[in-house]
Amino acid sequence: MRYAIKENKKVEPQFSGERAFCPICKNKVVGKIYSIRINHWAHLVKSESDCDSWYEPITEWHLNWQNLFPEENREVTITENNISHRADILLNNELVIEFQNSPIKIREVERRETFYNKNNRKLIWVLNGKSLAESVIVEKENVISDILVSISIPKSFPLVKNYSSRRILKHKLIGFLNADKKRSEIKENILTFKYTKEEFEIEHIKDQYKNHIIAIYKDLYGEIELNEFKKLIKIEDHLIEETFIKPRLKRLTWRAFIDKMESPVFIDNLKGLEEDELYYLSENKIISKEKFIKKALTYV
Structure with a gap:
């Protein structure tokens, strides 16, 4: 053991032959000091070692x-x-x-x-x-997630009674589209997510999300001010060049x-x-x- 009790204090051995008490069994232990091995305490009576x-x-x-x-x-x-x-x-x-x-x-x-x-x-x-x-070897694979997509719809839309941007972006159809995207997040009227470059065709993604948002709007609010709503849908993409390491354990x-x-x-x-x-x-x-x-x- 590394520590023993001496004069009610937790101590490490300072010299060979030093006496103290085991914190568990309270029996006497003796300090062992070495030039090569690790210094430690040992029970004075071998039959008690180790409690x-x-x-x-x-x-x-x-x-x-x-x-x-x-x-x-x-x-x-x-x-x-x-x-x-x-x-x-x-x-x-x-x-x-x-x-x-x-x-x-x-x-x-x-x-x-x-x-x-x-x-x-x-x-x-x-x-x-x-x-x-x-x-065992840990192999590291560099993964690049370098496209950030931001989709915004009107936060408020006074022309439509009971309009809710969150209700649209939280719809199960949007959740289905988000399922294969990374780090999707909704903050008020803005949806963001990331995906690996070359994994998807960006224009296809934009059309897919816009068409789904419009379909959800029509399902919730009908044709009321639909054309005006379409104009206010904004979809942007940005290169972010983010690299992280994906480990693989080779056993x-x-x-x-x-x-x-x-x-x-x-x-x-x-x-x-x-x-x-x-x-x-x-x-x-x-x-x-x-x-x-x-x-x-x-x-x-």
């Missing part, structure tokens, strides 16, 4: 991750029904972060998720890809227990990732470690 059945050796990778969080949030003891375990990180919002460096059994995954996801706590996993997914071999993790899974040190990137397995996304840490630290 946390989920104990795993501390690695440099564990330390580097834990050190990104305040000391008070590292290696925190959680007790449920007289059973105690040390969470790698427990944040003030009850978010538990477990840094997993070595393989574990599927049953063990289930036990940990059941234990840590109790009493408003939420667990997320961070896995070391270098030791758990050494043959030559894969550890079965990872697929059994129901809590969110982030993988560090995967081939194909930059040093400052994590692969968010649960959402098939690449995120920056800085963003991950910053979001977590807002809860500390």
